[in-house]
Amino acid sequence: MTTFWIILTACLASAACALVGTYLVLRKQAMLGDAISHAVLPGIAIAFLLTASRNTFPMLLGAGAFGLLTVYLTEKLQERGRLMNDASMGIVFTTLFAIGVIIITLFASSVDLDHECILFGEIAYVPWDIWFFAGMNMGPRPVWILGLVLVINLIFILGCYKELKIYAFDRQLAVSMGIPVAFIHYGLMGTVSFSTIASFESVGAILVVALIVVPPATAYLLTRRLSVMLVLAVAFGVLSSLSGYYLAYITNTSIAGAIAVMAGIFFALALFFSPLDGVFIRRNRKVTLEAPEAVAGMAAGKNREDSIPLT
Amino acid sequence: MTEIWADFFLLQDPNLRWVLAGTVMLGLSAGALGCFAVLRERALVGDAVAHSVLPGVCLAFIITGDKDPLALLIGSVVFGWISLLVMDFVIRxxxxxxxxxxxxxxxxxxxxxxxMLTWIQNSGNANQSGLDAFLFGNAASMLPEDVLLFGFVSVMVLVTIILLFKELKLVSFDPGFATVIGYPMKRMEVLMATLLVVTITAGLQAVGVVLMASMLIIPAAAARYWTDSLVVMLVIAAGVGAISAISGTFVSYTAPSMPTGPWMVVSAAALFTLSFFFAPARGEFQKWRRRRRQQEKVSGENILKTLYKLEERDGLSARSRTRREILKKRRMEPASLKKGLRRLVSQGLVQHLKGQPSGYLLTEGGREEAKRIVRIHRLWELYLTEKLQLPGDHVHDPAESMEHVITPELEQQLMRILNNPEEDPHNKRIPKASPRSGGAAL
Known part of the structure; x- marks a missing residue:
């Protein structure tokens, strides 16, 4: 039974993250998940100190506030401080994380919370975190929370599917069509925050990044349709969770880490063998076409800034 | 308290001397190198590299069965490099x-x-305790041999930056040009990447993987507000890095339970915030002051102009006006009118008459200045109708904004182009400057 709860938690988390992650990957904001999952630490610590309990609701509230604060500060710094998006994000989230670590150390004696647990999470303990409602054993609490977040994400994405789609691909067009872009933007940021927070309580900050970025990126390589991409992203998230759990079981290692590794393996497979434009397909294409470089570049749908080599 | 300060700054604790040397070295080299990362829009690459060296650390430990600093360094440099290659491969x-x-x-x-870390922990090797120091950093646990190794690395990084400054600068700002004039771009890229990986690896023990990125980004971003010169930026960033290192070490020295790394980051963030608000030229405070000064100039000029137009309407008779009369002629916030008049009085452009009749009167200098503004306004209107063929009813608004920015040189040119005109498109006289005064500037 404990295995079932652990796998269910991982699957719910990966589904919720994959849904919002798809839009972040499309909007080239993949690192936002990383930023939010680190930056919420002070919010959690403060909520923990104020309520002196591991009560989930205040923690979610504190974390949500800091998640949105991260988004807001990053945007403001970028706009007013003439910094690039990645630099302003890097400043905001590392600073908030550092403050969180300091708060936790400051009250270490009175706080049953450590930053390593937040970084890696401990999904193996999920089955013992039981929610009692009216004296009844309702099953593990994280399952309920993640289930709720998943439902909220689904409602948001299905309800605003068309708007989100236009917003994700062409923000200017969305504005000119009269789509309430601010609502969509902050709605997406809100769902990202809550998915991140709800998941990382059980699976840890780094795995959240893996779940937000890697399955959608894998799906992105395999389709050109948004609806298919969403479904594939969720499927790869769930697949990584299942196989990651067994990898961790066999090697007796961290479940969260193993799930990230499996997600990476699926990504690598898609990168090389994708029938759309996997590395091998591209190699073949280069042989058959006249101007290999240019065509391969065009097929990749790249713009110039993307093709600058990294460091 | 003073004792602790003295202890700290006299460096009497030998252990502290090592820790401080290590963190300051890190602050200097990460700060300087971070400038290139931030300028090349690679700020978060450092974050990824810092996280990616963890398997290297673990692998080195698994192979050697010990925490030999050199082995761990090599392991992490290798994995840092692999991570860069993978990122690049995926993008390409x-x-x-x-x-x-x-x-x-x-x-x-x-x-x-x-x-791998959990695998090592479950394998029961007694040596493994302390490996997780790499995650959050534990500067206090740095041994002299660690510091020597990392100090060596930092010095190498700084020397490389100094020796290859011109090349690095060119590669950072214009890689295309660098390639064209025949720079070995590939080798420069490899060098930059190696510097980055090595610095990150060296910093891990002090600040840990999560916060390493911030030691690259924050000092460089803070330095950017102070200067447009890369040399100065590098020096300031290195300085910010070093100061953050000192204050972080100081905090954890005075309160031993406090972690050094997070305090370094918070200190750097504090310096960044200071720069963001108070740096000359680029700081928010300066920007706000400049904006306010500009607004004051515009509103002062508008008041002068209104006073002049009132004189003009009444047949160029110099007589004092009340604030109500001014407001009737030109709509503006009564409060800002009051403030603006007070400023003009203190500048000697307007006289405030207290007796009967009370009110405000242009001084000689004020009248010249007001004429200058009205002149520019009307010249510009004429220019727009004559040279750009705009209809007469479309030219007032652009002239309203141009009258505050046209320089005397431009004004003379307009005069010449329009052949010293007498009247504007609405048949209003263009006031000439009085021969003896050159037109007082505000």
Whole structure:
């Protein structure tokens, strides 16, 4: 039974993250998940100190506030401080994380919370975190929370599917069509925050990044349709969770880490063998076409800034 | 308290001397190198590399069975490099964008590292305790041999930056040009990447993987507000890094339970905030002051102009006006009119008459200045109708904004182009400057 709860938690988390992650990957904001999952630490610590309990609701509230604060500060710094998006994000989230670590150390004696647990999470303990409602054993609490977040994400994405789609691909067009872009933007940021927070309580900050970025990126390589991409992203998230759990079981290692590794393996497979434009397909294409470089570049749908080599 | 200060700054504790040397070295080299990362828009690449070295650390430990600093350094440099290559490979060979590639490598490599770390922990090797210091850093646990190794690395990084400054600068700002004039771009890229990986690796023990990125980004971003010169930026960033290192070490020295790394980051962030608000020229405070000064200038000029137009309407008779009369002629906030008049009085452009009749009167200098503004306004209107063929009813608004920015040189040119005109398109006289005064500037 404990295995079932652990796998269910991982699957719910990966589904919720994959849904919002798809839009972040499309909007080239993949690192936002990383930023939010680190930056919420002070919010959690403060909520923990104020309520002196591991009560989930205040923690979610504190974390949500800091998640949105991260988004807001990053945007403001970028706009007013003439910094690039990645630099302003890097400043905001590392600073908030550092403050969180300091708060936790400051009250270490009175706080049953450590930053390593937040970084890696401990999904193996999920089955013992039981929610009692009216004296009844309702099953593990994280399952309920993640289930709720998943439902909220689904409602948001299905309800605003068309708007989100236009917003994700062409923000200017969305504005000119009269789509309430601010609502969509902050709605997406809100769902990202809550998915991140709800998941990382059980699976840890780094795995959240893996779940937000890697399955959608894998799906992105395999389709050109948004609806298919969403479904594939969720499927790869769930697949990584299942196989990651067994990898961790066999090697007796961290479940969260193993799930990230499996997600990476699926990504690598898609990168090389994708029938759309996997590395091998591209190699073949280069042989058959006249101007290999240019065509391969065009097929990749790249713009110039993307093709600058990294460091 | 003073004792602790004295202890700290006299460096009497030998252990402290080593720790301080290590963190300051890190602050200097990370700060300087971070400038290149930030300028090349690679800020978060450092974050990914920092997370990706974890499997290297674990692998080195698994192979050697010990925490030999050199082995760990080599292991992490190798994995840092691999992570860079993977990021680059993914970006080049698929439609995946840079940020997604960074996030993917970061989380998957780190996940692998966590798997290996838990594997080591479960394998029961007694030596493994302390490996997780790499995650959050533990500057206080740095041994003299660690510091020597990392000090050596930092010196190498700084010397390389100094020796190859011109080349690095060119590669950072204009890689295309560098290639064209025949620079060995490939080798420069490799060098930059190696410097980055080595610095990150050296910093891990002090601040840990999560916060290493901030030691690259924050000092460089703070330095950017102070200067436009790369040399100065490098020096300031290195300085910010070193000061943050000192204050972080100081905090954890006075309160031993406090972690050094997070305090370094918070100190750096405090310096960044200071720069953001108070740096000359680029700081928010200066920008706000400049904006306010400009607004004051515009509103003062508008008041002068209104006073002049009132005189003009009444047949150029110099007589004092009340604030109500001014407001009737030109709509503006009564409060800002009051403030503006007070400023003009103190500048000697307007006289405030207290007796009967009370009110405000242009002084000689004020009248010249008002004439200058009205002249520019009307010249510009004429220019727009004559030279750009705009209809007469379309030219007032542009002239309203141009009258505050046209320089005397431009004004003379307009005069010449329009052949010293007498009247504007609405048949109003263009006031000439009095011969003896050159027109007082505000």
């Amino acid at each position: 060979n698929s439609k995946i964008s840079t940020d997604t590639s960074i996030g993917m490598v970061l989380s998957v490599f780190f996940g692998l590292g966590v798997v």
